[in-house]
Amino acid sequence: MQLLIVRIESMNIKPDELHLNAWRLFITTHATLIDAIDRELVAAGCIPLHWYDVLVELVEASDHRLRLYELADKVVLSRSGLTRLVDKLENAGLLKREPNPEDRRGYYAVLTEAGHDALRKAWPIYAAGIQNHFAVNLTNTEAQVFSTALQKILKLPDDV
Amino acid sequence: MQLLIVRIESMNIKPDELHLNAWRLFITTHATLIDAIDRELVAAGCIPLHWYDVLVELVEASDHRLRLYELADKVVLSRSGLTRLVDKLENAGLLKREPNPEDRRGYYAVLTEAGHDALRKAWPIYAAGIQNHFAVNLTNTEAQVFSTALQKILKLPDDV
DNA sequence: AATAAGTAGTTGCATGTGCAATTATTCCAT
DNA sequence: ATGGAATAATTGCACATGCAACTACTTATT
Numbered sequence A, B: 001m002q003l004l005i006v007r008i009e010s011m012n013i014k015p016d017e018l019h020l021n022a023w024r025l026f027i028t029t030h031a032t033l034i035d036a037i038d039r040e041l042v043a044a045g046c047i048p049l050h051w052y053d054v055l056v057e058l059v060e061a062s063d064h065r066l067r068l069y070e071l072a073d074k075v076v077l078s079r080s081g082l083t084r085l086v087d088k089l090e091n092a093g094l095l096k097r098e099p100n101p102e103d104r105r106g107y108y109a110v111l112t113e114a115g116h117d118a119l120r121k122a123w124p125i126y127a128a129g130i131q132n133h134f135a136v137n138l139t140n141t142e143a144q145v146f147s148t149a150l151q152k153i154l155k156l157p158d159d160v
Numbered sequence C: 001a002a003t004a005a006g007t008a009g010t011t012g013c014a015t016g017t018g019c020a021a022t023t024a025t026t027c028c029a030t
Numbered sequence D: 001a002t003g004g005a006a007t008a009a010t011t012g013c014a015c016a017t018g019c020a021a022c023t024a025c026t027t028a029t030t
Helices: A002-010 A017-043 A049-060 A068-074 A079-091 A113-137 A140-155 B002-010 B017-043 B049-060 B068-074 B079-091 B113-137 B140-155
Strands: A065-067 A095-099 A107-111 B065-067 B095-099 B107-111
Touching: A017 A049, A017 A113, A017 B017, A017 B113, A017 B140, A049 A065, A049 A068, A049 A079, A049 A095, A049 A107, A049 A113, A065 A068, A068 A079, A068 A107, A079 A095, A113 B017, A113 B140, A140 B017, A140 B113, A140 B140, B017 B049, B017 B113, B049 B065, B049 B068, B049 B079, B049 B095, B049 B107, B049 B113, B065 B068, B068 B079, B068 B107, B079 B095
Parallel strands: none
Antiparallel strands: A065 A107, A095 A107, B065 B107, B095 B107
C-alpha cells in the first residue's frame, strides 16, 4: 500500500495546455527581451547587459565586494565563465580582484569607482528598456503575481 | 503645446521596485530552469533543449515544414545561427532541407520520421521538467495571468 | 527588358561559455 | 600533526552563436 502511494507521488504528471503555453511564452519572451535591451545598451555606448548584472550585484553587496563563487551563483554563470568575465571587467577597470587574507584560495571582486560610473551611465538606458518592453505591460497586480510565482519556482530548483 | 505633450509621452519613466523585482526574477529564473531542464534531457540521452525547440516548431507546422527564416524567427535565433543548427539536425537525420520550387533562394526544413521519434522520446523528460520545475508552482489562475502578461509583452517588442 | 534594391541562406571571423583537468589552499578524520 | 577529501579559481579545449560579407535569386522601378 505504501509503495503505491510513493509511486503516485513521484509520478511525473504532464503540464496541461495552460501551463505549457505559459512555459513557451516564458522562453520566447525572455530571448526577445534580452536581445532588445542588450542592443539598446550597446547602441547607447553602455556596458552590455551581462556586465551590468555582475556590477549591480557588487554595488548591492556590503563593502561593494563579493567572492567570485558568490558572484557566479548570483548571475547563474559557471566558475570558468565568471573567471573570464571578471578578467574583462578588470581589464576595463570596472572592478578589481583583491586577495582574501582569510582564505588564500579565493579572491574578492570589488567594484571600482569607474565600475560605479558605468552602472550610473547604463541605468537610465536599462531602466527605460525594462519599463518600455516589460513593466509597461504589467499592472501592479500582475507584477505581484508574476514575482510570487517566480519566487516559488526559484526556491525549489531541485524538487523532483 | 503639442511639443510638450509629445515630450511627456515619450519620456522614459523608470520601473518601480515591484516591477524591477519581477524583471530580475524573470532573468534569474529563466537561466536556472533552462540549465536544469537541459541537463535532464541530456542526462536521459535525449536531444538538447534547443534542438527540441526547433523540431517542435516543425511538428506543429502544416506539412511538418517551415522556411528557414520562419524557423529562425520562431526560435529567436539569428539566420547564421539557424543555418548551423539546421546543419547539425540534418546531419543527425532529424530533419532535411528541401528546395522550394516557388523561390529558389530558399529552403524548407522538413521534419523526418527520425526527428519525430526524437521528439517523442524527449517529450516525457521535457514534460516532467516543465511540470516539476515550473508548472507545479503555478495555480491555474497564476498561469493564466502569467501567459496573458507575457503575451502582451511579446506583442509590442518595438514599442518605445 | 534592364538595372537597382531587397531578400534567403551560407561562410569567415570573433567572442562567449561550459566541462574537465590543474594548482593552490583549507577542512576533516584519525 | 598528517594524509586525504573538498573547495576556489584558472586554463585548455570544444562548441555555440552573432555580425558582416558574400552568393544566388526575386522584386520593384524605370
